[in-house]
Amino acid sequence: MTAETANAPLRIALAGAGTVGVGVIRLLRDNAELISARAGRPLQITAVSARDRNRDRGVDLSGFAWEDDMTAMAARDDVDVVVELVGGSDGPALTLARNAIAAGKGFVTANKAMVAHHGLSLAQAAEAQQVALKFEAAVAGGIPVIKGLREGAAANAITSILGILNGTANYILSEMETSGAGFAETLKEAQSLGYAEADPTFDIEGVDAAHKLAILAAVSFGASMDFDAVSCEGISAIRAADIAQADALGYVIRLIGMADVERDEAGVPALLQQVKPCLVPKGHPLAHVTGPTNAIVAEGNFSGRLLFQGAGAGDGPTASAVVADLIDIARGETGAPFSVPASDLVSMAPAEAGKRTGQVYLRFTVTDKPGVLAEITAAMRDANVSIESLIQEGRANDGGEVFVAMVTHDGPAGCVDHAVQLLSDSPSLTAPPLVMQILSD
């Protein structure tokens, strides 16, 4: 950086002026003085693009150039960095990203879907152009976890990542815990309070968390991004009775993103990436994460366990992460987006989850007739699953169902899968069994 550019403003084009975009405008205005002092230069929005120029957003856009076509911002001479807050894994957001980087501009995005699908090719382009590509806001809202892993824990081989990465799902689960209400009812309430969208699929089925997990895995393990390999299961099958049962056993239920790397005898790495509801011991840091909060636990081979926690969404927190990236760029930090150069990221085969050992919670809903318990326990025996405890509710519910929950001893996950498969055609089961991994402390 020359002395001349060192104090020149960092000029920003903003694509998207929804709640987060307006949050960025407000933040850059309200905190302008301290941001300028910390960044060593002012951060200045020069151009904005959004769908509707005339909507009242509560902020004054008249000082910024307006572009109807956001992809045109990549070509503007008065722009150093493009901030993309539009969303969508492909389409205009991706075009804008590619054009901005090709034009030698930095690129900052909150778009987890795009980074999870195209982060690798975008990083290669950014590194070739020696421009910054940053996406702190794409993972866990305002929590500086990308920085924490990419830089703060950079000295460590990260051995595992566990995260609560979706605020909507966590809000629903912790509400169910408090109220004792069922999933459908709690979802409806979350929607009315604005914690869940009208179409909540991406949140409650784990897709949103899976996007974030794939990004975290690439940063943490130097693994080539592989979103399609994330094994993903949502929370819609969880019942109030599961939460009560978990509580009685000393656990809470959380939707957990989990990633780690295992190596075979020849040292060939395989990457586990899964988003699944799990039983979390009440003494575990993630058990205390309630409401829409997000949290990530990373284990480093020298640092030990690190926890990063904060607001997982919202205009303020997301704007905080976007502007942190901009301050880094203003300070001259334009290193490899995924910590190591994109060409050094290692393509890893998905790990076979079935070989993993651990304790598992299994819940069956069955018809209320003799012999069902014998059928279930026989399947467990035949699949070599050892049962630590089993609870059968004494009375059938209104639907004539009986609830049978059990916890296995430590054993291979594949055996549990086999047991479930043995029971898959059983007419005694009124719904597919719910299988949840139990985390250790």
Added chain:
Amino acid sequence: MTAETANAPLRIALAGAGTVGVGVIRLLRDNAELISARAGRPLQITAVSARDRNRDRGVDLSGFAWEDDMTAMAARDDVDVVVELVGGSDGPALTLARNAIAAGKGFVTANKAMVAHHGLSLAQAAEAQQVALKFEAAVAGGIPVIKGLREGAAANAITSILGILNGTANYILSEMETSGAGFAETLKEAQSLGYAEADPTFDIEGVDAAHKLAILAAVSFGASMDFDAVSCEGISAIRAADIAQADALGYVIRLIGMADVERDEAGVPALLQQVKPCLVPKGHPLAHVTGPTNAIVAEGNFSGRLLFQGAGAGDGPTASAVVADLIDIARGETGAPFSVPASDLVSMAPAEAGKRTGQVYLRFTVTDKPGVLAEITAAMRDANVSIESLIQEGRANDGGEVFVAMVTHDGPAGCVDHAVQLLSDSPSLTAPPLVMQILSD
């Protein structure tokens, strides 16, 4: 950075080869490949200095040049960065720091006392020389909280910092919680387990936490470092009965470092810095921090609440933080050590704690005779302290003491101080009253 130096090793001189120094040597050896990939160049120790060259440390030092006088390392041509792990706020550590920076070398330290006392002048020197001064390891061991605040939360005005910053004190308090044992007994046990030093004064009296708090305050608020202004109180007066009483009221007791900035009507800032045992609501993130773990809660005006948690000490975690700083330097990150240039740090007067309002826990130990309760409650009335609840134990303990605990309504801290002062000459009190602030959720 020129193309030539970009891939040249970063050459490191290590002052101090105790447990942390050996941890750094091990880390740089064990994780060499991934560190080199992340830093873009190898990190290579070239020289080492320590008290005893011949002590068996379990690592091979023969590949490094040896200096008997550590301050000589500042002058070596084969060194880019000096790492100081010797400790002591003045003396050789400070001489080494000044000489290394003056010689144009980067400087990385885990020395909280030196940074708390001399961080400002060292930062000015480092900025003048355009070299890096970094001290992630000086605060909260392996937790990347300096980075988290300096960079991750850089977009925010930080409104407050709350931290559990001393692992020994936290271990003792959480052990007392679990075992019901007293302070002296628990300290002795902590010493035998290696969680407390033979002379535990700095840890249990809050001095170590105060060093860290002063550093956090400078980074967070742009305040000129003012260690002498930290109001500091330790945990040795806390009894098992206080912990039991707090528990019954829904709290745990933690030694909390607290800092924030208040502004008067003219906008003149005043800085609150205190380390004191506090009652923490069981729902607060810091209530779940047990054992030697450290944690910091920062409130940003856009990010909301951020929590950073991890191991507060130990060779692995501390080495992790030291090497993270080295990787930053290898990547070319040499910005202002305290986020804003040292010349821009604002000298702030200490805030008057007495004006703060809040709830307070007060505990008296009194002689078992009539009229004592009337005396205490009269002092409260005369000092305008409103009592929410009061518990007097029915029976005197072996020492003939009765235990009286109360919780006040929200009110100014100064009134409580006044009440305590009114009782200071009372012959009924067998020990000075214990006053602890109650944190809100």
